[in-house]
Amino acid sequence: MKKSQKIFAAAAAGALVITAGATAVANAGSGSSPAAASIQPAAAQAAVPAADVQPGADNVVAQNRITVGASAKAVGAALAKCQADKLPFVTVALVDRFGTVQALLRGDNAAEHTIESAKQKAYTAAAFGSPTSELAKRISGNGPSIADLPGTLFLPGGVPLKVNGVSVAGIGVGGAPDGKLDEACAEAGAAAIAVK
Incomplete structure (x- = not known):
């Protein structure tokens, strides 16, 4: 909403x-x-009674989420990579698969538009379960495409985070002069919380 x-x-x-x-x-x-x-x-x-739904495969869906600690670690690692690459003007966002922001870190001198860029790249990667650089290759022609979906951004810089092969979140970076630089930072953030 x-x-x-x-x-x-x-x-x-x-x-x-x-x-x-x-x-x-x-x-x-x-x-x-x-x-x-x-x-x-x-x-x-007017007290409305609440329905007591019993947990079970038919009624409740169990979902994995990235913890607040892991989210903070991932965005911190991504921003550190960008800073090491002399890119202090980026924003890093980690969102769940529904696009809800879990963590956001705006670098020094990062412009306002980098916030939305990072969030949208992160959501796109999470929703489709693929890096945004790969998704961008799927867009072709002049007609409507997946790139027209609201809240998505098909530019390099978004990386999905998966649990047992299922996309549960995404990390996105916006603001570097080249999407490949954004993606390298996002990958560093993902690697910081990956199973080793």
Whole structure:
């Protein structure tokens, strides 16, 4: 959900609670005590029972995630590689396979656009389970292609992170003058947490 949608949803929920409270006051009438007209918290107005879903292969999907410590280690290693290569103006992002940022590290002098570039490369690699440099080779012709998918970026610099052969995250680097340089840094970040 986009930020503006979240704000709208929160505002709508707040308006609903206020409307419900005003209705309760109006319905209380003049013969009711002030306590009867008090506004209840939203949770007390209508408690919706939660479904207790039993874990099992038919109901729950187990997912692997990169830990916060490993995420921090990976982005740190990627940025260190870029700095060693005299590229202090990059941003490194590690996202889960849904595109949620796990860790982000913006280098000194990194421009604003490098943040989105790194996140989108990381998400593209995670979602497709391939390095973005390989995915870029699959785009051809003038018509619609996978490159038109929102939130993706098919430029070198994104590397998938896999657990038992399944893509669970991606690390992306944006800002170097050549995508191959971005990719070398992303690979260094991935290698920092790879099984040795």
